[in-house]
Amino acid sequence: MRASVLREYGGPEVLRLEAVTDPEPGDGQVLVRVAAAGVQFVETQVRSGALAGTPLAPAALPWTPGREVSGEVVAVGTGADPALLGSLVAGQTPRAGGYAELAVLDAAAAHPVPDGLSAAEAVSLLGTGRTAVALDELAGVGPDDVVLVESAAGAVGVLLLQLARAAGASRVIGLARGSRKLRLAEEFGADTVLDYGAPGWSAALGAAKVSVVFDGVGGSVGREAFELLGPGGRFVTFGFASGAVTELGAEEAAGRGVEVLSYWGPPVGPRGPEAQLRQTRTALGLAAAGRLRPFVGATFPLPDADAAHRAIERRETVGKTVLLP
Numbered sequence: 623m624r625a626s627v628l629r630e631y632g633g634p635e636v637l638r639l640e641a642v643t644d645p646e647p648g649d650g651q652v653l654v655r656v657a658a659a660g661v662q663f664v665e666t667q668v669r670s671g672a673l674a675g676t677p678l679a680p681a682a683l684p685w686t687p688g689r690e691v692s693g694e695v696v697a698v699g700t701g702a703d704p705a706l707l708g709s710l711v712a713g714q715t716p717r718a719g720g721y722a723e724l725a726v727l728d729a730a731a732a733h734p735v736p737d738g739l740s741a742a743e744a745v746s747l748l749g750t751g752r753t754a755v756a757l758d759e760l761a762g763v764g765p766d767d768v769v770l771v772e773s774a775a776g777a778v779g780v781l782l783l784q785l786a787r788a789a790g791a792s793r794v795i796g797l798a799r800g801s802r803k804l805r806l807a808e809e810f811g812a813d814t815v816l817d818y819g820a821p822g823w824s825a826a827l828g829a830a831k832v833s834v835v836f837d838g839v840g841g842s843v844g845r846e847a848f849e850l851l852g853p854g855g856r857f858v859t860f861g862f863a864s865g866a867v868t869e870l871g872a873e874e875a876a877g878r879g880v881e882v883l884s885y886w887g888p889p890v891g892p893r894g895p896e897a898q899l900r901q902t903r904t905a906l907g908l909a910a911a912g913r914l915r916p917f918v919g920a921t922f923p924l925p926d927a928d929a930a931h932r933a934i935e936r937r938e939t940v941g942k943t944v945l946l947p
């Protein structure tokens with residue numbers, strides 16, 4: 623099969639299409655002919671080498687990135703239900719290997735693709751969908767909340783806006799850079815949109831307080847967002863797209879009555895394997911019921927995985943970015 627392979631860390635060009643040995647499903651696994659594979663922001667950080675030595679980086683190179691796939695089951699391993707053969711499934715691979723024509727999934731993590739969802743849409747609800755559901759649960763968003771979402775036109779962002787709306791939040795504020803992204807944030811449920819391209823963006827909110835911040839950008843943006851939280855506020859941190867995490871002192875947050883909730887734990891409750899499967903089913907189910915709108919902003923042919931990474935790094939993408947083998 624063909625797969626996008628990383629042999630060294632570096633710029634997007636280090637992702638190269640190669641002919642590699644077909645993977646084989648192990649015990650309790652299925653083999654999927656990949657129709658769509660998700661690209662995650664963090665994979666650009668892994669590829670560059672910025673995360674080398676951390677648990678997010680591969681144990682060794684060469685390595686094929688990608689954890690979100692959907693497609694037809696073309697083989698089943700021992701212990702996996704043969705009735706899965708021929709079915710359309712979507713799921714997260716145990717480790718990586720998604721940027722490829724074939725990928726292996728644990729049968730337990732192979733969710734049926736709901737009617738009405740394309741392979742690419744299903745992919746946008748896997749790691750990204752379950753993350754958004756987990757973050758929403760972690761924050762416990764309710765009708766009294768004023769929710770602020772950073773990179774609101776991004777893959778996680780458009781889902782968080784919708785989940786906050788669905789939870790009845792009294793106000794949803796979307797932050798993004800540039801008019802195109804701000805329009806999208808409005809389309810996906812933000813009442814108020816702010817361009818955080820320049821420091822001081824929060825002045826436009828006046829004295830308004832925020833009760834929940836979803837921080838996937840970190841750095842100075844996360845810091846400025848934190849300042850908007852009053853007593854009872856929740857600062858939910860789950861990423862550092864800016865390259866730096868938000869620096870917060872535990873005592874500083876406690877002194878202001880703000881709870882800091884990290885997606886990375888501890889506790890790791892919302893990310894345990896059972897919780898992840900449930901949250902993925904929730905995301906797919908909400909979309910199937912028309913209550914969560916998946917948004918695939920761009921697709922790239924598999925050989926152009928480098929272009930997909932470049933677009934993400936240049937902040938040109940909106941919604942989910944998907945590779946089509």
Ligand SMILES: NC(=O)c1ccc[n+]([C@@H]2O[C@H](COP(=O)([O-])OP(=O)(O)OC[C@H]3O[C@@H](n4cnc5c(N)ncnc54)[C@H](OP(=O)(O)O)[C@@H]3O)[C@@H](O)[C@H]2O)c1
Nearest residue numbers: 663749750753773776777778798799838861862863864937
């Ligand atoms: N997708 C997942 O499954 C998942 C899971 C766990 C954690 N996360 C984390 O959640 C965050 C968002 O992930 P995502 O997949 O939804 O990505 P995304 O929001 O679609 O893309 C990242 C966005 O971050 C913003 N950004 C701000 N500063 C940036 C910078 N210096 N360089 C590049 N982008 C910058 C950009 O939006 P603006 O131009 O509007 O600023 C950019 O489009 C990431 O930190 C990611 O690691 C994601």
